[in-house]
Amino acid sequence: MKALYKAAAGAGLELTDRPEPTPGPGEVKIRVHTTGICGTDLHILQWDAWAARNLSAPLIPGHEFYGEVVEVGAAVTTVAVGDRVSGEGHIVCGLCRNCRAGRRHLCIQTSSVGVQRDGAFAEFVVMPESNVWVHRACRRKGVPLAAGAGAAGAGAGPEPYQVSPELGAVFDPLGNAVHTALAFPLVSEDVLITGAGPIGLMAAAVARHAGARHIVITDVSAPRLKLAESMGVDLAVNVATERLRDVQVRLGMREGFDVGLEMSGHPSALPEMIDNMNHGGRIALLGLPHGDIGVDFGRVVTHMLTLQGIYGRQMFETWYAMSALLESDREAHRRIESVITDVIPAREWSRGFEAAASASGGKVVLDWRDL
């Protein structure tokens, strides 16, 4: 099969021929149709300090994907050949204290698809049945996915709900957005999102869906702030030129934001967020900082702020929430799908990585169907 491959430690990737993976008894083999390019993949390409510490080379990277099941192991019972699926890239041990308590996103021995084991930048990927997420439309056995809408249209009833291959490719980062946005109740709250990258943008659409009052999103990239305006935010603020204090005045806010979602990892984002929170405000942190961040912990203490780190997705409550949200709210579905700004053939993968690294657009998806 064709795969994007890192043969050894060091920078670079090559599109080359690799042996097709074989599923074990409890595993599923998937023909990959589409993959998302993540910040993690850019680190892997460049081979920075993070990649050198965390990566097991040789490796096929890629952890955000959508595809069709082509083979299942003998012990697999809930996934069938022909199902259209995405997958949870965190493979957990099932035996540590958190796993046994059902808190699998807190597993202390998580192994990541496309980081510690071969991933989805390939024609085929294999993963455990328990990590496969079957998209709802595919459970309609006997109804071909592509023909489904047309066939139903001939009679009565609404068009069957479908997740497109492009949207299916970004379920992993959408899960990060949903996990972060739903960390605290949002109904009627004033919400500040720092960072309008793909996950921050999707989080804005989720916050609107979840009933927030004011939603303010910040960035320094004009194209990303432009994208943010179509997510249903009240204000998309360029923090290179405007302070959040002034933004509060513009919105008629007097006491500060109730909920903060830090999606950038930028060293100035969290301190300015903390300066603009109401007393008792709650902050969910997804953006990974590169180094130390100067936080006024006196303010955290006296204002009784809550800081909550977020990693990955809850298995599988976040996946249920994502699917239900997309199916029940067409506007949120449209907004979230519009975060995908580039769909590029996989053989032009390097152009895709450049687009993802430019930080000027939304999400970049590689198409593996026609190699």
Ligand SMILES: [Zn+2]
């Ligand atoms: Zn990712």
Ligand SMILES: [Zn+2]
């Ligand atoms: Zn575990």
